[in-house]
Amino acid sequence: MTTRAQTRDHKLIGLATVVRLALRRDRLSLTSWVIGFGLFTLYVVVAIPAAYGDEADMRATADLFAVPMSRVLIGPAYGFENPSFEQFVTNGYGLYFLLLAALMSILTMIRHTRAEEQTERAELLRSNAVGRHATLTAALIMTGVANVLSTAAVVAVLLFVGEYSIEGSLLFGAGIAATGLSFAGIAAVTAQLSEFSRGASGLAGIVLGAAFVIRAGGDLAAVGGSTLSWFSPLAWAQQTAPFVLNRWWPLALPLILAMVTCAMGFALSAVRDFGASHFQARLGPGHAPSRWGHPWGWAWRQQRSLTIAWAGSLIVGSLAFGGFTQALLEAELPEVFRQLFTSVDLLTGYLAYMVTFMAFFVSSFAVMAVQGLRSEESTTRLEAILALPVSRSRWFLAQLGVTTLVTAVMLLVIGWSIGVGAALVTRDWSLVLDLGWAQLSYLPAVGVVLAVAALLFGTLPRLVPATWALVALSVFLGSFGTLLDLPQFVLNLSPFTHLAEMPIEKFNAWAAMVLSGISLAGVGIGVLGLRRRDVSGG
Amino acid sequence: MADAIVMQNVVKRFGKTTALDGTDLNVLIGEVHGFLGPNGAGKSTAIRVLLGLLRHDSGEVRVLDGDPWNDTVTLHRRLAYVPGDVQLWPNLTGGEIIDVLGRLRGGFDAARKSELCERFALDPHKKSRTYSKGNRQKVALISALVSNVELFLFDEPTSGLDPLMEAEFQEVVRELTAKGRTVLLSSHILAQVESLADRISIIRDGKTVEAGSLDDLRHMSRTSITVPTEQPLDRLATLPGVHGLTSHNGHSQFDVDRISLDSVIRELSTFGVLSLEAKPPTLEQLLLRHYSDQISAETRQVVLGDS
Numbered sequence A: 001m002t003t004r005a006q007t008r009d010h011k012l013i014g015l016a017t018v019v020r021l022a023l024r025r026d027r028l029s030l031t032s033w034v035i036g037f038g039l040f041t042l043y044v045v046v047a048i049p050a051a052y053g054d055e056a057d058m059r060a061t062a063d064l065f066a067v068p069m070s071r072v073l074i075g076p077a078y079g080f081e082n083p084s085f086e087q088f089v090t091n092g093y094g095l096y097f098l099l100l101a102a103l104m105s106i107l108t109m110i111r112h113t114r115a116e117e118q119t120e121r122a123e124l125l126r127s128n129a130v131g132r133h134a135t136l137t138a139a140l141i142m143t144g145v146a147n148v149l150s151t152a153a154v155v156a157v158l159l160f161v162g163e164y165s166i167e168g169s170l171l172f173g174a175g176i177a178a179t180g181l182s183f184a185g186i187a188a189v190t191a192q193l194s195e196f197s198r199g200a201s202g203l204a205g206i207v208l209g210a211a212f213v214i215r216a217g218g219d220l221a222a223v224g225g226s227t228l229s230w231f232s233p234l235a236w237a238q239q240t241a242p243f244v245l246n247r248w249w250p251l252a253l254p255l256i257l258a259m260v261t262c263a264m265g266f267a268l269s270a271v272r273d274f275g276a277s278h279f280q281a282r283l284g285p286g287h288a289p290s291r292w293g294h295p296w297g298w299a300w301r302q303q304r305s306l307t308i309a310w311a312g313s314l315i316v317g318s319l320a321f322g323g324f325t326q327a328l329l330e331a332e333l334p335e336v337f338r339q340l341f342t343s344v345d346l347l348t349g350y351l352a353y354m355v356t357f358m359a360f361f362v363s364s365f366a367v368m369a370v371q372g373l374r375s376e377e378s379t380t381r382l383e384a385i386l387a388l389p390v391s392r393s394r395w396f397l398a399q400l401g402v403t404t405l406v407t408a409v410m411l412l413v414i415g416w417s418i419g420v421g422a423a424l425v426t427r428d429w430s431l432v433l434d435l436g437w438a439q440l441s442y443l444p445a446v447g448v449v450l451a452v453a454a455l456l457f458g459t460l461p462r463l464v465p466a467t468w469a470l471v472a473l474s475v476f477l478g479s480f481g482t483l484l485d486l487p488q489f490v491l492n493l494s495p496f497t498h499l500a501e502m503p504i505e506k507f508n509a510w511a512a513m514v515l516s517g518i519s520l521a522g523v524g525i526g527v528l529g530l531r532r533r534d535v536s537g538g
Numbered sequence B: 001m002a003d004a005i006v007m008q009n010v011v012k013r014f015g016k017t018t019a020l021d022g023t024d025l026n027v028l029i030g031e032v033h034g035f036l037g038p039n040g041a042g043k044s045t046a047i048r049v050l051l052g053l054l055r056h057d058s059g060e061v062r063v064l065d066g067d068p069w070n071d072t073v074t075l076h077r078r079l080a081y082v083p084g085d086v087q088l089w090p091n092l093t094g095g096e097i098i099d100v101l102g103r104l105r106g107g108f109d110a111a112r113k114s115e116l117c118e119r120f121a122l123d124p125h126k127k128s129r130t131y132s133k134g135n136r137q138k139v140a141l142i143s144a145l146v147s148n149v150e151l152f153l154f155d156e157p158t159s160g161l162d163p164l165m166e167a168e169f170q171e172v173v174r175e176l177t178a179k180g181r182t183v184l185l186s187s188h189i190l191a192q193v194e195s196l197a198d199r200i201s202i203i204r205d206g207k208t209v210e211a212g213s214l215d216d217l218r219h220m221s222r223t224s225i226t227v228p229t230e231q232p233l234d235r236l237a238t239l240p241g242v243h244g245l246t247s248h249n250g251h252s253q254f255d256v257d258r259i260s261l262d263s264v265i266r267e268l269s270t271f272g273v274l275s276l277e278a279k280p281p282t283l284e285q286l287l288l289r290h291y292s293d294q295i296s297a298e299t300r301q302v303v304l305g306d307s
Ligand SMILES: Nc1ncnc2c1ncn2[C@@H]1O[C@H](COP(=O)(O)OP(=O)(O)OP(=O)(O)O)[C@@H](O)[C@H]1O
Pocket: A536, A537, A538, B014, B017, B018, B019, B037, B038, B039, B040, B041, B042, B043, B044, B045, B046, B084
């Protein structure tokens, strides 16, 4: 017994130091997550009653949230027959709290495990009497703390600002924390699998994406979800139906998942070498193809793996979303919904919605690509390229050019995939080409997002991640803007608002041209900025 | 024009830190120029300014008769760089990286690449993330050496290399200078600088504190003398130019400034010299004098013989 206790101690030795370091390094991002959660809660708790006036007005539109298409985006839609504000807010927006918690967990976990291990810092720590399991444990503690504090912020706002009832508020918060923890466990596993932080967060991101798609399919089929929903870790917290059914038992599932995955993470990390992964590295070619020796070829080589990962998952997702049309066509639809879409048929409405949604994902890819450039710079690898006879603008434009081409092709293929998925159930194969063009028509808006990231990279490189705010805002306005009756000038903040919603509407060449012009201007400023600033200057 | 590199009174600030604070550097065409200084002195910063990666705040910088900030691309065709902190693309092999960098520079010579891989015993088939530190360094080194350029900027080019590879590196640098190439060599390996450099510059806190050939620098510095005498030497300590006198069992040790050497030796002969050992200062001693404000008394004692 004693020897066992000793080895355990030994594996965790130095834990306190690692946690303290991690806390110090993370105090800013930790605080921002907690404040972010608090503000988001404040926003939905205050803005929704404000937008609707009173519960009666809200009830008139609540049906809209419960239709199959909306359920894809919000979840099983418990309590929408005759909702109170607390039911409306928590069941209508809960999914986004869960997504945020999952993202927070994945990012925090990977930052403190694989990303840290990639630097020489962790090696330094480890050689200084830090046990084998200390880093992973510290990461889990950090992520646990982040989840608990964020959830506390959410619950506090619900209770004290919204004056919601206690049990539902606690249940809602517990669901968020439990989901966050389950994704912390998933990230603890993926951190062992890939040798690189981007690969590790990418793998966890794929799990998150798959969880979203699975529950989307499940929730689309019926109010309250279907059997399929229960296969998704994102669905469990929503199945507690806070303020409606108030059931606690579904939370056992995320907690079990968290425990199992954490155990797997520790087991995997115990059998691998420091810095190594479970995917063995093989020998490779001793020569590079000559096309890589050109800024464009090199840019493609660098963005290739990110592209393949994103295109792969988005194509699978698109086929699935396209295929969901079957469930949609069979679903019972409330009257208010039919009225809203008298001009178009339900199918086209749904597909147009999906096309917009996929465009958001592609714009996220564009932001990731620019963040890749940023990491080239901060790892000083960019220095090696710019010390060659390659000018900064040539390098930058080649990288952005490749990203633009990739996003264009990605959009087209995703559009086709939604079309194929839909055509398989509707037998209407003309959808394929139509949706391809519809999806591609979002290129100018994706271009604006890319240009904002490029502009920041050229001028204020540390702020590149701020581009995510634009993506988040666009997703929010695109999903809820019209439902919330937000004023047009707010909706206009999203570049996606300005484009025609194909295939419902006709292509708007004018808007496309204006957005393209804005993109070019943004890229131009970015290039000018990059030419004037220090490279690797911190 | 005989200067490959000219830096005059160059200032570079990062926010509140002043990394270069009036740096002067003068590298002649065809020479190997040692660039020395304690950690954080500004060597890497200076090299990045020479590469046009950083923009200096004031002062004059010329590289191969061009302005590194404005003529970047044309200059980069004529120079090659080994960074101080080598970071490679983890999932490319060493061979792929050498090829990519070589082709982006232009005029890539595959035969030269195989020759260098062989000389430095580098397996180009391994993914760079699986390389040891020394092997990563070799990839960066070969990527630079493979190019046929006039000027090489080396920022600690051999950190992590084993002694055999270190010798190979010195051999390659001698071949380069035989062909008339110019090398700026920032390094903490003094033996390397002593054996390769024609001239050196020492920089500290962003200021050039010493520059010249090793012989010149030695001349300005102290000779250390060990001498057993018949009579105790205590009185010598009061003479100008004598430093750190210690005596033990009739054996004395001290340092003398070059200028005072003559008068001190005259005085010394009156004590009954039994034998005499005089050592010119090593580069290490030279450097430590410049580096040494913060180093501990013991370190001084061990290396410099000061007390
Ligand atoms: N990007 C940056 N931002 C802020 N400060 C910097 C930056 N780069 C360098 N410095 C500072 O400038 C000073 C000089 O650093 P530099 O890297 O040039 O030193 P060095 O002589 O190369 O040292 P070493 O021998 O350790 O490599 C240091 O104080 C360093 O902290």
